[in-house]
Amino acid sequence: MENPNRLRAADLKKKFAVFGHFYQFSSAGHACACRSLLELVAHHRVPGETSQLGAARPDLLVVMMNPGSSRPLNPDYRPPTVDRWHQVPDSREWVLTRPDNTQYQIMRLMAALGLEHGRVLNLSDLREPKSPVLFKKMADLEGVPHGEGHSVFSSPRGQELKNLLEYQSANKSVLVGWGRDRALLPLARLALDRFSGWTLYGQPVNGEGTLYSHPSPMLQRMKEAWLDQVLKQIG
Numbered sequence: 001m002e003n004p005n006r007l008r009a010a011d012l013k014k015k016f017a018v019f020g021h022f023y024q025f026s027s028a029g030h031a032c033a034c035r036s037l038l039e040l041v042a043h044h045r046v047p048g049e050t051s052q053l054g055a056a057r058p059d060l061l062v063v064m065m066n067p068g069s070s071r072p073l074n075p076d077y078r079p080p081t082v083d084r085w086h087q088v089p090d091s092r093e094w095v096l097t098r099p100d101n102t103q104y105q106i107m108r109l110m111a112a113l114g115l116e117h118g119r120v121l122n123l124s125d126l127r128e129p130k131s132p133v134l135f136k137k138m139a140d141l142e143g144v145p146h147g148e149g150h151s152v153f154s155s156p157r158g159q160e161l162k163n164l165l166e167y168q169s170a171n172k173s174v175l176v177g178w179g180r181d182r183a184l185l186p187l188a189r190l191a192l193d194r195f196s197g198w199t200l201y202g203q204p205v206n207g208e209g210t211l212y213s214h215p216s217p218m219l220q221r222m223k224e225a226w227l228d229q230v231l232k233q234i235g
Contacts, residue, residue, distance in 0.1 A: 004112040004231075005224045012107040013099065016040050019053055020097035022072060022079035022127075023088060028144045032137065033079075034125040035067040036088055036152065037164075038097065040107055042116035050094040057167045058119035062106055063191055064215070065178040066122045069129040073098050085149030085156045088125075089163070102216040105223060109175075109215075112231055121164070123178050123187040124150050135183045153190045161194065173199040175230065179214040180205040201233045 019039045025032045039053050047053060072079075073096040080091040099107075103120075110118050128134040141147030149156035152164070168174070174195055178184055188210050192200075202212035203226055215230075216223055 004108040004227060007104075007108050007111060009099070009104055012104050012111070015042060015111060016107050017043055017046050018097045018099045018103060019046075019050060019094040020067075020070060020072065021054075021092045021094060022077070023091050023125075024079050024081040025083070025085075025125075025150070026081050027083045030141065030144055030147075032141070032150065033127040034150065035070050035122075035127055036125050037092075038067070038070070038103070038120035039094070040103060040110065040118040040120070045116050051092075053094050054092060055167075056117060058117045059115040060106075060110060060113075060118040060175060061168050061173070062118055062120045062175045063178060064102065064120060064122055064176075065131075065181075065184060066124040066134055067127045068100065068102070070100065070127060071098055072096065085146060085154075086160075088157065089160050102214070105216040105227065106175075108227060109230060109234075112227075113234060119164075119167075121152055123153065123184060123191060125152065126150050131181060131183075151187055151190065153187065153194050165194070171199075172197065173201065175234075176200055176202040176212045177215045177226075178212060180211045182211070185210060201230055203229055 020035050021037045022035050025034050077095055082088055082091050106118055124138060126134055126137055128137060141150055146156045148154040152161050178188060205211040205213055213226055215226055
């Protein structure tokens with residue numbers, strides 16, 4: 001098997017296409033750029049109608065912290081706006097998305113395992129690369145009716161999550177890597193409750209089983225260590 005750590009961005013883009021569902025949440029004076037789903041798909045598995053992506057069963061389900069700076073490949077794309085969380089699935093449009101280092105890391109894992117379709121969910125849909133700013137936005141939304149709906153694991157989006165997880169019912173396994181910031185504990189516990197009875201893969205932080213290392217830490221040796229450990233778990 002080819003060493004996945006040697007796969008560079010150019011190699012991975014030849015193997016996989018990246019699609020995202022972006023939307024704008026606007027309510028009670030709050031406007032938030034969001035992304036609810038990300039699909040990493042082998043080029044030959046991309047359906048002719050991209051609207052069918054959400055109905056496909058992924059080979060790998062991944063949950064991370066939030067979409068960070070993820071953005072559509074087309075800078076002129078304007079995502080649909082919703083003012084109620086239940087509208088999120090109905091607004092779903094799939095657009096080509098600019099990959100980042102974290103997504104490349106998941107692609108390396110998929111390539112090593114021979115997987116062709118990965119689906120990424122996040123603890124929060126809020127698109128914000130800076131963690132302190134993200135946590136401030138999350139706190140601000142607590143004052144908005146049903147503001148917790150920025151997380152697909154929250155009660156306002158329970159039916160949406162149920163529908164998504166039905167596609168994973170065959171193996172009931174999930175890769176988790178939302179990082180080590182303790183500000184994430186409430187959302188992490190919420191997600192873990194939704195995955196009760198599932199097989200979890202990932203690198204627990206200090207063995208506590210609630211926070212899991214991010215797939216793409218800053219140091220290259222740590223990136224490689226994460227990939228090697230998760231490959232041993234899943235393989």
